[in-house]
Amino acid sequence: MKELPKYEVNPSGFLRYGFHPRLQEIKLLPDEYKDNDVYFFGLLTEDRRNVLRTIQEKGLKILLHDYDNPTLSFVRNSYIDRSKIILNLAQSTGFRHMSGIRIIYLATNHCYGLCESVDIDDGDYLKFSDVANPNEIAERCLEVIETKAYLNLAEKYHEMIKKFPMKNYLEELLDKTFGSG
Incomplete structure (x- = not known):
């Protein structure tokens, strides 16, 4: 939202993302079947x-899906399920926000997401994900894999997001926009 005026967009309301059970669509593989360390998809x-590159230099196995080569959602979800860590990285130094829907989707699906630390957190979504500075992400990946902390953190963020149901946000926005009765 804070970025939008820069592009001469003035939103009238903001529909927040939240938990919805129908978004739980990733089959949870047991940890011993997770054959990939880190997955990133995006531009x-x-x-x-x-x-x-820094993560790869640490010896971790990375699955990568560049948006130049689009993938079907069920293939992407299969890669998410096979991976211990799903990265959420800022696009560039000039575009410093995280994908709120990605954070919510991963937390909803019991998946461990690791976000790059950014100054803009529209929607207050970063609390549903682990966060690290760009120069510390590779070390954080090693740490959570070596200790298997990604398992407990995925559950922690899942339990947190369940307390923020999406249907409440839609109701709130409709009430603000059209009045409550």
């Missing part, structure tokens, strides 16, 4: 390449 900018 592959230079900033993102640098973070991914």
Whole structure:
């Protein structure tokens, strides 16, 4: 939302994302079947390449889906399910926000998301994900894999997001926009 005026967009309301049981669509593989360390999908900018290169230099296995080569959602979800960590990285130094829907989707589906630390948190979504500075992401990946902390953190964020149902946000926005009765 804070970025929008920069593009001469003045929103009248903001529909927040929240938990909805129908968004739970990723089959949960037992940990022993997770054959990938880190998964990233999105536009592959230079900033993102640098973070991914550092992770790879630590010896971690990365699955990558660049948006230049689109994938079907069921394939993406299969890669998410096979991975211990799903990265959420800022697009570039000039575009410093996180995808709120990605954070909510991962938390809803019991998946461990690791976000790059950013100054803009429209919607207050970062609390549903682990966060690290760009120069510390590779070390954080190693740490959560070595200790298997990603398992407990995924459950922690899932339990947190369940307390924020999406239907309440829609009702709130409709009441603000059209009055409550």
